[in-house]
Amino acid sequence: MDDETEKKEDGAEDIEFIPDEEGIPQELTGKIKKLREELKRCEAERKEYLEGWQRAKADFINFKKDEGKRFEDMARFVTTSIVEEFLPVLDSFDLALQHGVPKEVEKGIMLIRSQFEDVLRKRGIEEIHVKPGDPFDPAKHESVGETKSEHPPGTIADVVQKGYVFRERVMRPVRVRLSKNN
Secondary structure: OOHHHHHHHHOOOOOOOOOOOOOOOHHHHHHHHHHHHHHHHHHHHHHHHHHHHHHHHHHHHHHHHHHHHHHHHHHHHHHHHHHHHHHHHHHHHHHHHHOOOOHHHHHHHHHHHHHHHHHHHHOOEEEEOOOOOOEOOOOOEEEEEEEEOOOOOOEEEEEEEOEEEEOOEEEEOEEEEEEEOO
């Protein structure tokens, strides 16, 4: 066998690009044309599969992100739901302290309340701190009335009920009375 026959048998010439098809037997020209068409079809199919895989991968990544966000939202919802049920307990501690209890009982109530606040703080729940004279902020405060006070009109005169935030989101607004003209 000569070198030319060997090349034809192993198929090396079948995939070689030949710009000028003159002098090539008709049967090889047809075979080359079929192979080129097959190659184009395979490349188009490969491209289609690659793009499909890339879309599926992107969809999966987005799904994981969305699922993580849904999980965080659910955890936040559960936390706020449970904590909202405990806020009246804090209010009860405050009421007990306002109505004059013996010193030793007051100290115990304050310690328990402080402990309870620490647990909430570790979970991301914080009290919204306001004082008389602060400007009214409807995003954090709820007005329950007006009263005469030494503070400028429209500012907070006094706090009726404490408010709380969970990770900077208001769980319960501070209920306040606003100052009005004397």
